[in-house]
Amino acid sequence: MAASFISAAEAISQVTDGSTVALSGFGLAGQPLHLIDALCDSGVSNLTIIANNAGNGETGLARLLGNKQVAKILCSFPRQQDSQIFDELYRSGKIELELVPQGTLAERIRAQGAGIGAFYTPTGVGTQLAIGKEVRTINGVDQVLEFATEVDVALVHGHIADQQGNVVYRKTARNFGPIMASAARYSVIEVSRVVPTGDLDPESIVTPSIFVNAVVECGVNHGK
Amino acid sequence: MAASFISAAEAISQVTDGSTVALSGFGLAGQPLHLIDALCDSGVSNLTIIANNAGNGETGLARLLGNKQVAKILCSFPRQQDSQIFDELYRSGKIELELVPQGTLAERIRAQGAGIGAFYTPTGVGTQLAIGKEVRTINGVDQVLEFATEVDVALVHGHIADQQGNVVYRKTARNFGPIMASAARYSVIEVSRVVPTGDLDPESIVTPSIFVNAVVECGVNHGK
Amino acid sequence: MASEPLTKSEIAKLVANDIPSGSYVNLGIGLPTLVSNFITPDSDIILHTENGMLGMGPEALGDEIDLELINAGKIPVTELLGASYFHQADSFAMIRGGHIDICVLGAFQVSLAGDLANWHAGDPNDIPSVGGAMDLASGAAKMFVMMTLFDKSGKSKLIKECTAPLTAVKCVNRIYSDMAIIEISAGGIEVLEVFGISEGELLDRIGMN
Amino acid sequence: MASEPLTKSEIAKLVANDIPSGSYVNLGIGLPTLVSNFITPDSDIILHTENGMLGMGPEALGDEIDLELINAGKIPVTELLGASYFHQADSFAMIRGGHIDICVLGAFQVSLAGDLANWHAGDPNDIPSVGGAMDLASGAAKMFVMMTLFDKSGKSKLIKECTAPLTAVKCVNRIYSDMAIIEISAGGIEVLEVFGISEGELLDRIGMN
Numbered sequence: 001m002a003a004s005f006i007s008a009a010e011a012i013s014q015v016t017d018g019s020t021v022a023l024s025g026f027g028l029a030g031q032p033l034h035l036i037d038a039l040c041d042s043g044v045s046n047l048t049i050i051a052n053n054a055g056n057g058e059t060g061l062a063r064l065l066g067n068k069q070v071a072k073i074l075c076s077f078p079r080q081q082d083s084q085i086f087d088e089l090y091r092s093g094k095i096e097l098e099l100v101p102q103g104t105l106a107e108r109i110r111a112q113g114a115g116i117g118a119f120y121t122p123t124g125v126g127t128q129l130a131i132g133k134e135v136r137t138i139n140g141v142d143q144v145l146e147f148a149t150e151v152d153v154a155l156v157h158g159h160i161a162d163q164q165g166n167v168v169y170r171k172t173a174r175n176f177g178p179i180m181a182s183a184a185r186y187s188v189i190e191v192s193r194v195v196p197t198g199d200l201d202p203e204s205i206v207t208p209s210i211f212v213n214a215v216v217e218c219g220v221n222h223g224k
Numbered sequence: 225m226a227a228s229f230i231s232a233a234e235a236i237s238q239v240t241d242g243s244t245v246a247l248s249g250f251g252l253a254g255q256p257l258h259l260i261d262a263l264c265d266s267g268v269s270n271l272t273i274i275a276n277n278a279g280n281g282e283t284g285l286a287r288l289l290g291n292k293q294v295a296k297i298l299c300s301f302p303r304q305q306d307s308q309i310f311d312e313l314y315r316s317g318k319i320e321l322e323l324v325p326q327g328t329l330a331e332r333i334r335a336q337g338a339g340i341g342a343f344y345t346p347t348g349v350g351t352q353l354a355i356g357k358e359v360r361t362i363n364g365v366d367q368v369l370e371f372a373t374e375v376d377v378a379l380v381h382g383h384i385a386d387q388q389g390n391v392v393y394r395k396t397a398r399n400f401g402p403i404m405a406s407a408a409r410y411s412v413i414e415v416s417r418v419v420p421t422g423d424l425d426p427e428s429i430v431t432p433s434i435f436v437n438a439v440v441e442c443g444v445n446h447g448k
Numbered sequence: 449m450a451s452e453p454l455t456k457s458e459i460a461k462l463v464a465n466d467i468p469s470g471s472y473v474n475l476g477i478g479l480p481t482l483v484s485n486f487i488t489p490d491s492d493i494i495l496h497t498e499n500g501m502l503g504m505g506p507e508a509l510g511d512e513i514d515l516e517l518i519n520a521g522k523i524p525v526t527e528l529l530g531a532s533y534f535h536q537a538d539s540f541a542m543i544r545g546g547h548i549d550i551c552v553l554g555a556f557q558v559s560l561a562g563d564l565a566n567w568h569a570g571d572p573n574d575i576p577s578v579g580g581a582m583d584l585a586s587g588a589a590k591m592f593v594m595m596t597l598f599d600k601s602g603k604s605k606l607i608k609e610c611t612a613p614l615t616a617v618k619c620v621n622r623i624y625s626d627m628a629i630i631e632i633s634a635g636g637i638e639v640l641e642v643f644g645i646s647e648g649e650l651l652d653r654i655g656m657n
Numbered sequence: 658m659a660s661e662p663l664t665k666s667e668i669a670k671l672v673a674n675d676i677p678s679g680s681y682v683n684l685g686i687g688l689p690t691l692v693s694n695f696i697t698p699d700s701d702i703i704l705h706t707e708n709g710m711l712g713m714g715p716e717a718l719g720d721e722i723d724l725e726l727i728n729a730g731k732i733p734v735t736e737l738l739g740a741s742y743f744h745q746a747d748s749f750a751m752i753r754g755g756h757i758d759i760c761v762l763g764a765f766q767v768s769l770a771g772d773l774a775n776w777h778a779g780d781p782n783d784i785p786s787v788g789g790a791m792d793l794a795s796g797a798a799k800m801f802v803m804m805t806l807f808d809k810s811g812k813s814k815l816i817k818e819c820t821a822p823l824t825a826v827k828c829v830n831r832i833y834s835d836m837a838i839i840e841i842s843a844g845g846i847e848v849l850e851v852f853g854i855s856e857g858e859l860l861d862r863i864g865m866n
Contacts, residue, residue: 002470002492003551016721026708026745027731029724058719071679079786090784099785102707103749103792104359107340107392110746114537115329115587116546119343119364123792126826138341147362164494164503164530166683173725175709178744182545195815198529203392203531204428206744208502209494210472210547225758226679227737240821250499251522253515276536302575304522312574318488323576325500327540327583338746339753339796345584347544350617352584388703388712388739395533398518399500402535406754430535432711433703434681434756437831 003165003212004036008038009102011188015044019152021059022050022109022180027080032157032171033060034190035219041156044156046071050109051152052102052176054078054086063076065089076148101129105181110146111184113211116189118147122139143194154184161217165209174206181211188214227389227436232262235412235438239268243376246274246333246404247285248364251304254397256381257284258414259441264288267334270295274333274375276326276400278302278310290311298373300326320379325353328370330403337406337435342371378408384429385415385441386424397429405435413439453626459594461486465549465576466592467493474498474543476553477521479594483552490532494530498546498580500539503531517641520580538594542581551588552599552632555580555595555620557610560656562632563621564593578615585616597625597654602605606630610619662835668803670695671831675801676702676759683707683752683793684729685762685775688803693762705757707789711747712740719785729789736829738752752789752796762790763807764804764829766819769865770842771841773802774821787824794825806834813863814837815846 004010007104012035021039025031040063054075056059062085063138066071073095078086090093100108101123111119120143124130134145156177159170167189169177180189189207194217236259238446239245239406245263249255264287278299279286286309288294295318295435302310313319324332326349348354365448366372380401383394391413393401404412413431418441454462455477462484472498475483484506487493495504497519504519505526513524528564542548550593557565564585567578594614598604606623622640623630629640637656641648651657663671665688673695676682683705684692691716696702704713706728713728714735722733751757766774773794776787781861794800807813815832831849832839837850846865848856860866 001472002494006536026309027727029727031706048462077786077788079784083784087784091782097785099787101787101791102745102789103753103796106749107338107753108747111343114541115346115546116344116779117344117360117365117367119335120341121753122339122341122529122795123825125795126772127788127791127823129791136341139374142340143341149362161528166532167531169742170427171723171726172709172728174742174744176745179746182541182547201428202503202527202531202533203394203430204425206427208532208542209530210496210502210542214472214711224776225677225681226703251518253499253518253522297608301579304574307575311575315573318480321576323578325578325582326536326580326800327544327587330540331544334750337754338750339755345544346586347616349586350563351582351614354576386739390739390741393533395514395517395527396497396500396519398533398535400536403537406750406756426712426740426742431584432741432743433739433753434705434711436750 003209005194006214006216008035008216008218010037012038012042012159014058015039015153016047019044019050020100020150022154022184024149024156024175024177026052026172026175026182028060030157030175030177031060032155034153035188035216036060041065041095045069045176047127048072050074050149052076053080055137056080056191070095072096072098074098074100074105076100076105077153095167098130108149109117109181109183112151113179114211116148118145151180151184152186154180155185156181156187156189158189158191161189161194161196161215162197165198165212165215166200166205167191167207167212168200168204169206174181178207181207186213187211190214190216190218192219193217209210227433228442229418230438232259232424232440232442235259235440236244236266237261238410239263239266239377241268242270243375244274245270246375246408247401248404249382250276250396250399252280252284254401255284255401255422256379256414259412260284260288261381261442263322264291266346269408272296274298274373277304278307280304281306282309282315294319296320296322298322298329300324314402323353328386332373333407334371334403336375337403342369342370343370373411375404375408376410376426378404378411380405380411382413382415383440385413385418387418387434389439390424390429391415391431391436392424392428393430397444398422402431405431410437411435414442416443417441451644456482457495457626459626462629463552463594469493471549472496472547473587474548475553480552480554481521486542494505496542498532498539498543500536500555501531503528512627523620540583543583545586545591550590550592552592553584553593555593555605557605558593558623559608559610560608561616562635563610564620565610566615568613569613574652581615585619590621591619593620593623595623595625597627606654608655660853664821665691667708668833668835670839672761672801672803678702681705681756683760683797685770688762689763691728691733705747705751705753706750709743712737715859718807723803727728728797749792752792755798757797757798759799759801760793761801761803764802764814764820766814766816766820767802767829767832769828769846772819773824774819779820779821785790790824799830800828802829804834806836815863
């Protein structure tokens, strides 16, 4: 259905205790800081978070973790120089971690958005991360069966939206945004500005409005 | 490896008797007529063709079929008002047809390009086109196992390339081009013109040069 | 009850009226394309065409015709403001992933359980062609079928079990036909409206009485 | 035979020299990023960074820094002419689909069969982080490992069987180290060049004699 143009707080009201929430971003690039702040303020808890990393410093996802709102995180690369909040929660057993190779994480999210129930990938075969998973030899290559990941709400950092809800991104901040928007039952995109419909080139739209439930215009300061 | 800028005849020399060749296009929109003409002229035979349709009128793929160069075709929608050349070959048993639902065809091609060996899709379950295929219930939905489709050479109709081999398409002629380029061992893109590297917007490139082996500049007349 | 069966245009108009504002809609080739004639710009309905476009406008005429801008029926169309183009895997991700709110398809037969047969009339001499029908039938959030209720020989196309090859099982939510609008759900069929026939006679003719 | 083991920069230079012109290359975080210092613009080598970019340029400095333009190590970088951006599923399609000609990764251990262990040192107290290492190791057409050949305690990192958790099996084609360049194939290992050590001594120290 048509995208709504609403506030961060309104959009976040779709997240409830126990929701699975996908957050775009690779490190801080593309992390939807404005929407995550609203999520922190909402006080919802027991969340499952899907994100590439497990927070940087004390803002964004790190703040959400520090607030004890997250029960579990699916990610590929939690440990970073500035992941101290996650590190402490993990070491004290206060958060569950499902570690997923980055490409498999991306493909599981993409599969959900594309209605593909599961797929076979060579990534991870013969490693700890494939233990207990089905393996099948396809054209002589062992491949592990991975399932699509259900997502209740996606919070995504875009660049510009038009008034219909089509979205473009900026440089490497694009990362997980388009696939998370496609996978979620309810997708929220924060953008720096909204332009009239028709101002974005139809050949260059990255996330068509069909994948967007809500747009939050928040004048985020992008990059440089 | 870096893309070559060569003639259609040179590019076509990668196709040999028995090759599997993917042709972009939905009807005539996006069909690489220039490259197919070179393929007709080359005289290679016993080809397996992957294309959405089975030729229109007497040009392009229809001409290739009429030349008896094709042993088998994988497609979703062979029968059209102007598919008379295919129709006759099929009815006289001179060509093998593997009928594949359009979305499954697209996903099998995409899977090949993405290194995904196979995937489960709900499309086709309980129909003739799933007979003999494995079915698995995932989250309560029956899904059929479909395998990636190997492609030797892709012949694709693009719009503009830069001198590095990045490609953009035009309107609905984009259709199968990007995924076929990603799936083939050797991908050839015909374009109307080649511009200096840097002239295409990095945010709007649809087929990055990594998927392109050869660019053929042929001044094709696009659309209107 | 209307006194006459509906014309194709009248059926199309009913379908269009039942599509909520803001919906993303795919109209199958053939009969369903008529629906677009009754979709007004202020409805905010956005048309998807599976060959790779959202925001499809009306058929292109005269100078508007661009052979690289066509719909799934290979007819030249136009582009509305807010349109976008994408490749086939992305287009069918929209379909298979349940992002299309409503799909309207034609049919040879629909079963009482909502099975759809619309890609192959069943004649072994036919050249089989499926296109995106199976993906659409199994992937769209809601599936409307638009057809005449009886074939030329008078046989009901809504039948107990399809005899023609299936497109997808249990996928049809509603039938819009010349003689009735019929809802199909897990609980069975419900006749919502009849045109030029009484409900009793209709149920007789489809073998339900 | 050089009389001294190589410095990290010297190893990086050797790797860069062995990358054919026109290659698409992914450089892992850590040691392999040094390779980019020795890639000249006229080599037509195009760098892929798995967070979603082809045509990555050198590290951004001063005013060039843009926090939305970073590499896989989260370091601000620059954009070269011909660059393109794409989302994560497309980026890993490039990797998994075998489109990256050469990937250079660091390693904790490499087995004689070419198994790679580089994501987890094996300490159960470590916080496990894998990122794109498994995808790159299993997906790149050619896999170069860049490392010191011996760890701080003098133990060889090239060993019969990895004791640290594996990243991927039989994926390493060549090791570039401070003391030797070693090719790994189905036939076994072949020492291509040694630095500051004789081949005999080297084979002794890695337990091959």
